[in-house]
Amino acid sequence: MTPPPTIAPARPEIVTRRIKPPRQAWLERATSADHKLVGLLYVGTSLTFLALALTEFVLMRVQLIAPENTLLKPEIFDRLMSAAPVTFVVLSCIPLLIGLMVYVVPLQLGARGVALPRLNQLAYWLYAAGAVTIYASFLYTVPETGTAALPPLSNLTFSPSNGADAWIAGTALVTLGFVCFAINMIVTIRNLRAPGIAWRRMPVFAFSSAVISWLMVVIGPIMIAALTMLEIDRRFDGIFFEPGEGGAPVLYQHLSYIFLTGAYLTVFIGAAGAISEILPTFARKPLFSRGAALACLAVVAVLGTLAWMQNMYTAPLNSGWTIAAMAVALALVLPIGLLIYNWIATIWGGTLQLRAASWYALLAISTMACGLAGELGYSVIPVGWALDYTTASQGDTLYVLVGGGVMGGFAGLHYWFPKMSGRLLGEGLGKAALVLMTIGVHLYVIPMFLAGLEGQPVDTWQFYEDTGTDGYNLVASIGAFVLAVGILLQLTNAARSWNHGLPARGHDPWGGATLEWFALSPPPPHNFDAVPDVRSGEPLYDIRESIARRERSFEAPAARALAAPPEPAEPTAAVISEAGETADTGRREASEQGPGGTPGDGDDGEERPVA
């Protein structure tokens, strides 16, 4: 048998045994372990669930628009009430931020991918599986156990339906997904940073993803354990939370509040990270104090989680514990106050471009500040006794979740959208949506605060006419509708801009200072062909500066070659590029005196990747 005639290739080529046929685009997108595609899946899924959470929220507000309304059956309302909070926080706010992190952080670190791509992919699919598990229960029996499924109400005796099991399993799966995300993120950040990105030079958003990853590694397993114990109680005659048999219902409150407090902080820290990237870019100024910002994010995570008992002042607790919780909760004033101070000082003296991204970031700060200041009030034990579990404290939490999760998340989306799609997220529609969101959230929370003072509890299906809260509830419902319209408008805007938005100008439309703007938009699968040397927290700014310096000095090349007069180094630039690294400043300034600096530490090295 003669071998088939072969045609000699024109040039040497490596042939594999079989070349994979190209797969369909959607299949590639869904199964690829590329962090960018996984990040996009996260963002898309979380925005879908945001729309779902809004629908549930609006339905609940329709029921509460008038006193003693019977439009919805109490069972239906309780189902919405059990599904909406977990959908909003765990299925939409946190995954939106996580999605942005999975997409952007490896780029910010100058990495060509994540350290554990399959684990990263598993994390997304665990999240998706958990969400499907929760929502599949709508096809058979829906959970009716309230926001956190507190036992004994979530015991088999009081909640015999399978819906509660679905809620428990789904929430545990999603949490497990968060833990997988966190492990991958920690390994990536520890190992795949480009040379020169020390921890102190890390972009704040990347640092915030490290902080929430460590937080998730701590609180995620606690929640999974609590949910497992609850399920053992339900289906295998366990007694973990069974009163009268040696179990303690209060234990579940502790465990679930550790997670819920941590989840709330995750939203805040993620949003704070995004804001700390956006404001310096648009104000054309470095972060006022990078070191303080990084430290504050870490301290918020530690103190905030330790203050979980701040939510449990009304529970049967030893009085010493509640005082300790109050001390920790009040200590949070320090890092949170410094962060806000830092942001305002960053704008101060700058030249703030008011694009949609910066407006979202600014209003996120404003909205979150309202909620966080309120939280300070509830940290004082007597105020907590009066207002915990009322619509007042719920409205307060909503300020932070809408400010951080929705406005902060959309700020990040506006900022990184050109990187993801090569197009701008519609500016005009985005700003209009933001106006509606801002009006809506205040129109919802302020009347709910006043209703809470009248004693309206959260999670209630009805309120009575004699409580004098009908006006408040009417206004709050209108506010909720305005908020929902605003968010839906922005979701439409994002969906439309993905394929039809204005093309972004270049790969760095905002003039960003971090490495993700060095990559193409959208980045190729391997992210970077070459990574520039990093010598400060703002590598791209350094590159632009050195190009500008060269252009300025280009007119007199002869004089420069003599190296006689050292170029007057701008003192401000020197301070900036080494912000937070005072120890290095002297060496740095010495090397900037002229081209005769240490090799590899001067200006010349920085230009290599550009050339």
Add this chain to the structure above:
Amino acid sequence: MSRRTILIALVTALALTLTATPAFGIRLGPEEPHSPNADAIESTYWVMIVIVFALIIAVNAALIAAIVRFRHRRGREAARFAAGRGALLPAIAGFAVLAIAIFVFGVIETVNVRDVEPSGSDGLNANQTAQVGVSGLPATSALEDTESAEGGEPISGSEPSESAPLAIDAIAQQWLWRFEYPGGQPGQRTFSYGELVVPVDTTVVLNVSAIDVVHTWWVPALGGQVQAVPGEVTQTWFKADEVGRYSGRSTVFSGTSFPAMRSWVRVVSVPEYRQYVEQLQRDLTNAQDIISQAQQEEQGSP
């Protein structure tokens, strides 16, 4: 308009809105307190709401000022400065002072709310009736060990003394409160449902518990919330200063009819209270008699 004019106009508008709220029946604080612990809660609330509003206004004013002054204009260069060493120290010191001040204030007020006052001169001489019995609840000795949410040190009504408070058991179930009054025979406590009747100017200690799921005892005019957790007894107290009927509600979701989980406290004069409890006892005895009669008849008939 100059910046100062705008600022003054804004502050005036805010002040006018706040002062006009009572005219529209909008209350900016908690319900009018009728008990010393509710008084302490209310004063804490007012101090904190002022601090909270000051912080919110400060942050937003600073943001607005920064946006107005430093928004992008053609030809403006950013002053690329960053914090020098120690630039944040004044801010750190300020926030630390604020946190410590609020903490000290909070501890003082917490102790204020927890301190149980003795009954007033118009109150019931608790010595005659105060007894903590055993009826589906942990015994008195167990009560002494329980930590209370609001009571700090456990309050025991079992030691008869001149100022012993009136100890009442409040037992929550889906979606009703049961109140067990002191007195009566062991195993046959005097009880009522839904509405608690107490004498005026008398210190009342409530032993709050639940038999099914978690509920909350909360009558805003008479103090803060305490959770009623199955298997635990939490204590709270109040001393109503005025005759009247105060409403409250549970705040922890407890199932389908959660909105109906409300409670009322009727504060009456001491003689009226005595009469009420006696009437309750008589009614209960009568009911018991009828039941036992019916049981006897049932046993008697083949």
